Every structure is written in structure tokens, then in C-alpha cells.
Amino acid sequence: MPAMAKSDCRKGQEPGRVTSRKTVSNGRSATGASTGDDVSGRDAPASLGERPSGGSSAAPPLDKSAFVPELFDRIAAHYDLMNILMTAGFWWIWQRGFRRLAGIPRGARVLDIGCGTAELSLLLAHLVGERGQVTGVDLSPGMLAVGRRKVARSPLGGRITLGPGDALRLPFPDRSFDAAASAFVMRNVADLDRALREAARVVRPGGRVAILELSHPPASLVRRPFLFYFRRVLPLLGTWAARAGLPVAPYAWLPRSLETFPGAPELARRMEAAGLADVRFRRMTIGVVCLHLGRVPEAPSARG
Ligand SMILES: C[S@@+](CC[C@H](N)C(=O)[O-])C[C@H]1O[C@@H](n2cnc3c(N)ncnc32)[C@H](O)[C@@H]1O
Numbered sequence: 001m002p003a004m005a006k007s008d009c010r011k012g013q014e015p016g017r018v019t020s021r022k023t024v025s026n027g028r029s030a031t032g033a034s035t036g037d038d039v040s041g042r043d044a045p046a047s048l049g050e051r052p053s054g055g056s057s058a059a060p061p062l063d064k065s066a067f068v069p070e071l072f073d074r075i076a077a078h079y080d081l082m083n084i085l086m087t088a089g090f091w092w093i094w095q096r097g098f099r100r101l102a103g104i105p106r107g108a109r110v111l112d113i114g115c116g117t118a119e120l121s122l123l124l125a126h127l128v129g130e131r132g133q134v135t136g137v138d139l140s141p142g143m144l145a146v147g148r149r150k151v152a153r154s155p156l157g158g159r160i161t162l163g164p165g166d167a168l169r170l171p172f173p174d175r176s177f178d179a180a181a182s183a184f185v186m187r188n189v190a191d192l193d194r195a196l197r198e199a200a201r202v203v204r205p206g207g208r209v210a211i212l213e214l215s216h217p218p219a220s221l222v223r224r225p226f227l228f229y230f231r232r233v234l235p236l237l238g239t240w241a242a243r244a245g246l247p248v249a250p251y252a253w254l255p256r257s258l259e260t261f262p263g264a265p266e267l268a269r270r271m272e273a274a275g276l277a278d279v280r281f282r283r284m285t286i287g288v289v290c291l292h293l294g295r296v297p298e299a300p301s302a303r304g
Contacts, residue, residue, distance in 0.1 A: 065190040069139040071253060072116070076142030079117050085237060086254065090285055094212060095123055097284045098183070101291055102210040104128060108178035111202060112136040113167045113195070114185030118147030118160065120212075124181060125156040135177070137165025167195040175204040183212040186267075187257040196274035205298045209276055210291065214254075216263045217287035226288060230255040264290045 075082065083091050098120075104110060106129040112121045115136025124134045138144050144162055151157040165171045167182070167189050180199045189195040199209045217223050234255065262270065267290070268279045276294030283290050 063190075064188060068188045068190075072138075072140035073142035076117065076140060076146050079143065079146065080119070082241070083119075086234065090289070091119075094183075094284055094289050095119070097282070097289075098181075098210070098212050098291060099123060099127060101282055102127075102181065102293065103208060104179055104181070104210070107131040109133045109135070109176070111170070111172070111177045111180040111199075113165075113170070113180060113182040113199060114138055114188070115147055115162060116140070116143040116185075118150050118162060120181060120183040121147065121160050121162065122150065122154055122156060125154075125159040128159065130159065132159060134160045135172075136160065136162040137167075137170065138162070139164065139166055167198060170198045170202050172202045174201050176202050177207065178204060179208040179210065181210040181212070184214065186211055186213050187261045192262075193270055193274060196271055196276070200275045200294070200296055203296045205296050207296050209271070209294045209296070211267075211271070211293075212289065212291050213267075214258050214261070215267075215283065215287055215290035216258070216261075218263075218283070219287075264292070267292055 104124060104127040108128045110124050110128055112124055112134060115121045115138050118136055121134050121136040147162050151160045151162060168191055180203050186192055186195060203209055217226050264281045268281050271279045271292060271294045277297040279294040281290050281292040
């Protein structure tokens with residue numbers, strides 16, 4: 001694996017409406033399923049310090065646990081298309097970066113947390129090869145339904161099992177997987193620290209946790225166009241989407257979800273606090289997206 005930018009700082013709710021949903025009982029029984037720019041991990045702000053979406057700074061705190069699953073249910077049918085539009089195609093580049101850097105071994109049993117429409121699950125299925133197995137869990141039945149259709153059509157589908165499950169209480173015993181991964185999920189969870197602890201819990205000692213997520217570009221030079229995109233371009237896309245009959249909610253939610261999400265060094269610290277070792281991160285696309293990697297320590301006493 002290529003060298004990673006090491007974190008400078010070495011130390012570093014639950015979705016309602018799903019109580020009646022059946023959850024996956026273990027890693028084998030779920031029903032159903034960039035090339036980035038290298039930038040040093042230094043000096044990323046804890047937040048952008050500004051409201052990227054504009055508007056009042058007195059927005060009330062959001063109850064993600066109720067809001068998020070519903071939002072994704074509503075947008076599921078158009079999620080993949082909007083993903084490509086909103087990321088201007090960079091999604092494929094970030095996927096390439098993940099493939100290159102995440103270090104997912106062949107033959108591994110991997111958990112995809114917040115698998116959504118199974119984009120990452122399909123990529124993971126490719127990485128683990130025919131002896132590997134991918135289990136994807138998500139809170140949104142709508143996203144899972146789209147994911148299952150894609151998995152059924154894919155030649156790699158036999159390696160993937162998708163099912164309902166909450167990142168805050170993963171429905172698997174300790175050490176069920178060789179690795180856990182998530183893409184663009186952690187901004188959405190109601191309790192980030194708990195989600196990180198859960199990811200660490202279900203991975204065997206020595207196994208890897210990989211988190212791909214939007215981040216805060218470190219340099220103000222970069223931050224300006226980034227904010228411009230969030231404030232000016234995304235609303236235009238929202239207007240276009242409304243005219244095209246697509247749901248607009250994600251255009252408002254995306255910048256808001258990032259506002260309170262920690263910068264890359266802080267996320268690395270929190271992964272360490274969750275019990276992960278060797279935490280590193282790699283910025284992609286001038287820091288708009290970041291891949292964090294951690295390892296579950298061999299010694300159980302080192303776990304948080
Ligand atoms: C932005 S989408 C990303 C989906 C997919 N990982 C991808 O890369 O395309 C976020 C996903 O996280 C799911 N999600 C949010 N909170 C969750 C939680 N607590 N547990 C499981 N899934 C969650 C949402 O339902 C949604 O499908």
C-alpha cells in the first residue's frame with residue numbers, strides 16, 4: 001500500500017422508524033446485500049467556520065436519527081444519478097482511490113456500513129475476489145431495494161449480501177469481519193463516536209476499518225471554490241432537480257451534514273479514541289474527500 005499522510009495528532013441515537021425492521025443476524029446471513037491528490041494531513045480546521053449553505057446561523061439542531069433514513073428513502077430511486085451530478089463525476093475517482101489505498105485483502109469478509117445502493121459493496125466484491133464475501137447494511141429500505149436490484153444484475157452479486165442494519169448497533173457479534181468500510185455515511189449518523197466503536201467492535205484483531213467521507217479542505221485557497229460550489233452551484237442543481245421532478249432535499253442536507261463533521265485530524269483522533277490503531281488519512285481531490293484507515297489492535301486490552 002502506498003504511504004499515507006499520517007495524522008499529526010496521534011491521539012486523538014439511533015435512527016427511529018426502524019425498530020420494526022428485521023436486522024441481519026450475522027455476517028453470513030444478511031438477506032438480500034480516486035485516484036486522489038496527496039495532501040498533507042496538517043492543519044485541517046475542525047469545521048469550515050462558515051455556513052457553507054448560507055442562511056441563518058441559528059439553524060436548530062437536527063434529529064438525524066429520524067430525518068436521515070427518511071431522506072434516503074425519498075431519494076433512493078435517483079441517488080446514483082444525483083451522486084454523479086453532485087460530485088461532478090468525482091465519485092468514480094474517489095472509488096479508484098479507495099480501491100488503491102484501502103488495503104482490503106482478497107478472500108476477506110468485509111462489512112459495508114451504510115451500503116446504500118451498493119456502489120461500495122460492488123467495489124468491495126471486486127477487491128475481495130471470488131473467495132471473499134461482502135455484507136452490506138443500511139437503514140433505508142429504499143436504498144437497499146435499489147442496491148439489491150444492482151447486486152442481482154451484477155456478475156459479482158454472489159459475493160454480496162445486503163440487509164437492514166444500524167451503524168450505531170451493528171447486528172453482528174464481535175470480530176465477525178476481516179474489515180469494515182463505509183463511504184459517505186459517517187456525516188449522517190447521529191452518534192459518530194458510537195458508530196466508530198461499532199465498526200471497530202465487529203472487525204477481528206488485525207483487521208482494517210476504512211472510512212471514505214467528505215471533509216474540509218485545509219487551505220483557504222481551496223476552501224473558497226469549495227464554499228462557492230456549496231453555496232452557488234449546489235442550489236442551482238437543486239433548482240434544476242426540482243424542475244426535472246427529482247427530490248431536492250439532498251442538496252440542502254449535504255452542506256449541512258458537513259458543517260458539524262470533524263476535520264480529518266479530528267476524525268483520526270476519534271477513530272483512535274474508538275479503539276483503532278495506526279490511524280492514517282489520505283486527502284483526495286484537494287481535501288474535499290478523505291479516506292481514513294485504522295486497524296483493530298491485536299491486544300484486546302488496547303481496545304477502547
Ligand atoms: C450518502 S449515502 C452513501 C451510500 C453508499 N455508501 C455510497 O457510497 O453510495 C448514506 C447512506 O448511509 C445510510 N445511513 C445513514 N445513517 C445510517 C445508520 N445509522 N446506519 C446505517 N446506515 C445509515 C443512509 O441510509 C444512506 O444509504
